Amino acid sequence: MKPAILAIDQGTTSTRAIVFDGTMEVIATSQQDLRQIYPSGGWVEHDAEEIWRATLHTTREALGTAADKGFAVQALGITNQRETVVVWDRETGEPIHNAIVWQDRRTTPQCDRLRADGAEALIAERTGLLLDPYFSATKVAWLLDNVDGAHAAAEEGRLACGTIDSFLLCRLTGGKVHATDVTNASRTSLFNIRTMAWDEDLLALFGIPAGILPEVRDCDAEFGMAQLAGSDAPIAIRGIAGDQQAALIGQQCFVPGEAKATYGTGAFILLNTGEEIVRSEHRLISTVAYRLGGELAYALEGSIFIAGAGMQWLRDGLGIVETSSESEAMARSLEEETDIVFVPALTGLGAPHWLPDARGSIFGISRSTGPAEIATAMLESVGYQTADLMTAMASDGMEAGTMRVDGGMARNDWMCQFLADILDVPIERPANLETTAVGAAYIAGRATGLIDAEFRPARKGGEAARFAPAMEVDVRKAKLARWQDAIAATKRFSGGG
Numbered sequence: 005m006k007p008a009i010l011a012i013d014q015g016t017t018s019t020r021a022i023v024f025d026g027t028m029e030v031i032a033t034s035q036q037d038l039r040q041i042y043p044s045g046g047w048v049e050h051d052a053e054e055i056w057r058a059t060l061h062t063t064r065e066a067l068g069t070a071a072d073k074g075f076a077v078q079a080l081g082i083t084n085q086r087e088t089v090v091v092w093d094r095e096t097g098e099p100i101h102n103a104i105v106w107q108d109r110r111t112t113p114q115c116d117r118l119r120a121d122g123a124e125a126l127i128a129e130r131t132g133l134l135l136d137p138y139f140s141a142t143k144v145a146w147l148l149d150n151v152d153g154a155h156a157a158a159e160e161g162r163l164a165c166g167t168i169d170s171f172l173l174c175r176l177t178g179g180k181v182h183a184t185d186v187t188n189a190s191r192t193s194l195f196n197i198r199t200m201a202w203d204e205d206l207l208a209l210f211g212i213p214a215g216i217l218p219e220v221r222d223c224d225a226e227f228g229m230a231q232l233a234g235s236d237a238p239i240a241i242r243g244i245a246g247d248q249q250a251a252l253i254g255q256q257c258f259v260p261g262e263a264k265a266t267y268g269t270g271a272f273i274l275l276n277t278g279e280e281i282v283r284s285e286h287r288l289i290s291t292v293a294y295r296l297g298g299e300l301a302y303a304l305e306g307s308i309f310i311a312g313a314g315m316q317w318l319r320d321g322l323g324i325v326e327t328s329s330e331s332e333a334m335a336r337s338l339e340e341e342t343d344i345v346f347v348p349a350l351t352g353l354g355a356p357h358w359l360p361d362a363r364g365s366i367f368g369i370s371r372s373t374g375p376a377e378i379a380t381a382m383l384e385s386v387g388y389q390t391a392d393l394m395t396a397m398a399s400d401g402m403e404a405g406t407m408r409v410d411g412g413m414a415r416n417d418w419m420c421q422f423l424a425d426i427l428d429v430p431i432e433r434p435a436n437l438e439t440t441a442v443g444a445a446y447i448a449g450r451a452t453g454l455i456d457a458e459f460r461p462a463r464k465g466g467e468a469a470r471f472a473p474a475m476e477v478d479v480r481k482a483k484l485a486r487w488q489d490a491i492a493a494t495k496r497f498s499g500g501g
């Protein structure tokens with residue numbers, strides 16, 4: 005049997021298992037959608053058991069296909085939606101509640117209280133993050149405060165908590181390993197990105213007992229062995245990274261100044277800043293990019309909460325598009341530029357605004373507005389939000405000359421061209437858009453010697469697509485100005501500006 009590497013990519017909307025060979029060629033894939041649970045306005049949950057079942061199902065399928073093709077998986081990398089938290093019983097392994105998802109806004113009041121108490125500066129200084137319900141700490145505190153007996157159980161050491169990587173790792177190792185990696189830890193608001201350790205002052209601030217937290221390891225550490233159906237032997241877990249950091253690795257943005265943008269449920273732009281923690285003056289966050297082979301790198305990040313999720317809402321909520329991919333033909337069908345502006349603040353606004361209470365708006369509609377105009381405005385909103393982040397990065401002295409894109413929504417050629425036009429930079433898209441899984445497999449493959457550290461997988465798999473800016477300057481400026489007006493109006497309407 006030939007050696008192979010398995011990546012588990014547990015995303016917001018689906019769980020994927022992808023098997024790669026030593027040259028990062030895809031051997032087998034399996035994917036299962038994940039149910040979104042909306043118990044109340046602004047609340048978003050996932051069933052952690054469903055995530056676990058999907059992990060078992062997809063890995064079994066992918067390992068089976070790989071075996072049929074003569075491949076035996078020898079290393080496993082995990083990558084995951086970040087910030088989403090699970091609290092579980094150490095004894096039984098059972099979650100005490102649904103996972104609270106990164107998009108969930110229920111802890112806005114807690115964040116407001118902490119801000120009023122003047123905690124924001126300390127949090128920013130230690131973690132590189134801002135005070136926002138997006139990050140894990142207030143979600144964990146909410147679970148401990150709202151599930152019967154949880155606080156006492158946590159104090160007595162009977163509970164464990166972690167991001168999705170940590171929950172899956174615990175399950176995959178039969179409850180033996182309670183750990184996470186530096187990238188996921190850096191998203192919690194509890195991890196000091198200078199000392200690279202949990203921060204006691206922050207734990208006290210958020211009211212979280214240290215005993216429930218996982219041990220933090222490098223991305224390419226030894227994380228234990230997984231016994232999976234479909235594999236004769238236990239598989240070494242040798243890689244963990246949050247999905248956006250894994251995409252940065254998968255796109256090989258290893259040199260300071262290199263950046264990528266991933267368009268999935270949300271959209272996340274990460275720019276490698278090397279050994280330096282770059283502090284943004286424009287409300288971007290500093291985060292850990294990776295620690296690989298002992299080398300620590302940081303990133304500057306802009307986080308957009310609604311990208312593909314907007315298209316999902318048009319499909320599942322409004323029913324005005326049948327499939328996400330149909331939006332491309334709809335945008336092409338318009339005979340002239342749309343001047344409709346859609347501010348998709350469906351779960352608040354992320355960077356650079358950070359307004360959890362903001363809600364969406366659509367400007368400029370008329371009797372002739374139909375599904376195609378709305379879908380196009382939704383696609384354009386992704387470009388405008390990206391432009392805001394690129395402007396913020398440039399103002400912080402970090403200019404990206406080109407942008408490497410990936411994620412499910414980057415399949416949309418119309419949107420990639422609009423990105424090139426509105427950002428006025430070339431857009432590069434790799435042949436394999438699953439760069440998140442590539443990144444996770446690359447970490448595990450490199451750690452086990454199955455792939456060479458110098459190997460650059462994004463260059464593989466055929467020609468990457470390139471989209472060159474083609475929009476007239478005046479059109480671009482007018483469009484960006486209209487977007488800024490719409491943002492200002494949305495902020496005013498939401499009481500934030």
Ligand SMILES: Nc1ncnc2c1ncn2[C@@H]1O[C@H](COP(=O)(O)OP(=O)(O)O)[C@@H](O)[C@H]1O
Nearest residue numbers: 015016017268269312313315328329412413416
């Ligand atoms: N051709 C397309 N045009 C627009 N949006 C798309 C297209 N294909 C997929 N999407 C959107 O991309 C998202 C899926 O991307 P994916 O990277 O799998 O997300 P995640 O990792 O967040 O679960 C969905 O929100 C979907 O609506």
Ligand SMILES: O=P(O)(O)OC[C@H](O)CO
Nearest residue numbers: 015016085086268269270
């Ligand atoms: O699951 P994705 O790809 O939408 O990524 C979610 C992010 O990690 C949230 O920070």
